[in-house]
Amino acid sequence: MNAFSRLVSAGGLLLVIQGLIAAQDAESPYGNLVPQYLLGLVHAPEVHKELKLTDQQVDDLEALLRTVDARWFPARILPTDQQRAVIRELESQVWAWFDRAATDVQRQRLKQLECYAQGSRVLLRSDIAKRIDVQSAQQQKLALLARATDESNLALTNTQFGDPKIKGLQDRANKATRAEREGMAKIIRPEQWKTLKSLLGDPFDPTRLTRIYAMAPEFVPVENWINSSPMTMRELRGKVVLVHFYAFQCHNCHANFEIYRRWHKDLVAKGVVVVGIQTPETSRERDADAVKTAARERDLTFPIMIDLASENWKAWGNTMWPCVYVVDKHGYIRLWWPGELNWKGATGDKTIEKAVDKLLAED
Template identity: 25%
Template sequence: MKITHLALAALLLAMLPTVSLLNAAEAAAAEDQESASGLYDALKADPNDQSALNAYLQATISPAMKQSVDDPKGALKQLEEVKKALSELEPTAPLAVANFRQMDRTLDALIQRVELQQISLNDLRAQLDAAKQDVSLIGKYSTKVMMELSTEINEDWQKAEKTLDAETAYLKSLAESAETDEAKAAIQGAQNMISRLVPNLERQKKLAELIGKPAMPLSAQAWVNGAPLTDDELKGKVVLLDFFAIWCGPCIMSFPHLRELNEEFGDKGLVIIGVTGYYNYGWNEEKMAPEPVRGDMVSAEEEQAMLHKFAEKYELKHVFAVDPEGTMSKYYAVSGIPHMVLIDQEGKIAMVKVGFGEANSKALTAEIKKLLGAN
């Protein structure tokens, strides 16, 4: 799978509120460091090589963001080292130059976010109350609100709605006391930023409305990586629908958890179904990865063959339902992936989780155990 560094940066920013430290052995950490060093040497040899840049970023930034939960100081050091390392390279190709500049800005944003993890919202508000015209503090405050609410909306949308109302009111009062044009502009920017959370809140409300509704009949144009399933076969089973795409980084990051669930509960009444569509991807044998096909149309049969190899690569044992019309996605209000829908033995929706992270994984596992009566 080829991920542009811009897509990776967006992915890392989205992951920030939910990632958790993956406890690794010291030997594994040393191996990762050695790998990152080698990848940097390859990038240093040709700073215009986008694949080398992608590989280096994946090997350095993602571990740093995971580390930031339990060791923010260590994560900050790692991010600053990456920023310094990239600043010492001199790409010449216009696209590479633009990408390096964008990555530098992204690293600044990530560094600020890790720094803000160590400061409470109340402490920031106290600082801002004492210096209401401080443009830098206004920016940090709005970023901190976004960080906390982004997580809170997914965990408890009703609490998040109250928090959002309170923060909106606070910024309004702050705007009324603003004296300089710079402060007024910064507050307006903060208000605009926080308002972007409203659609997320509305989506979460919509997902909450799904709980208790009956599952829709299966809708698939094709089945891959297993025999076709019927609604009758699923009666009395706990069903986990995993809406994913082969190009989705967080979806791929969720696969180890899906494998664990299948191994632990697959013979106890759990059925996992991956739900995806056609994206005009073929399979690159040399890279052992799916690859977008430009110009030509990939046939349904060819894309199904690609999905089968994709399942083999990630050792996924559950079946895929290919729903190119998105009928199931519409019913289950899919707006972001991975999107997990858990259905109980009575065929009713028991839980919906969007995105990959430890909190979602734990919640799904706990609910599956509860439904199956497992200790």
């Protein structure tokens, strides 16, 4: 695989993994097609190593990220324009930290890694286009291909598991992605690719990054916990934590209860903590005593927070009952599964259990 193919395929896969969070480029009419991955990059230990950050730099950066992530993660549910505004502001905070606390070499390499993560879409950035002499007509062709890919991926994202249209939409998305990759290889001249390669520095594969999401939000204190004294995410460091939101009158939540019971029984000895957050949907679920009674009747013996004011729901940017979040030993979200774990043949429980096994093996 040549350097261009690595660039295109790596960026393309990250588009699928992280979703299209687009950068705002005031000088480019195509800024909304350029994926914005800086926040994900600076969370990854592989990036810290690539930048040769010192232990003190990593500690200081993580202190910043605790503040950044409190806004970044819940912002994922905002309308696109609002989400972009939040991300732009948070990215500016991260760059300000690098300007203050990092070396010129570290800053330059981070810029190169950001380009690698953006894949072939980097050609739609005004700064890169100027440096490698991408013409307006070339960018217009690139933008048409990029929009077709985004539209097909969005249509696929808006489906639910088991939807009979998924296969056709997957085929359409794959076709659009191939067309974009092949089209860009034809549109950009060899000498432009050569210049871009020199700007990017040593090759870097962003698809190998293991940690690209936010730190888990700290629990907002509540009056009532069941089966446990009040917990905090900070106190749970060193454990893999499965946080799930539910409402006891929610039928879809009932379908997950047996899995939660199994996890609590089988995984605790391995260093896993299952935490339920009961956030009310109905008036009955706003009665703490009713929540306690329902937990006892359903044999839910894991720690449960009664989130009557929905403050934790808001802090996590949660949108549905049920939803499970997988948090690693360092307090970072690594995976989440909205909805029933086994809906229409889905195997969300197995997906999460495989992820847990990997996280338990990490340092």
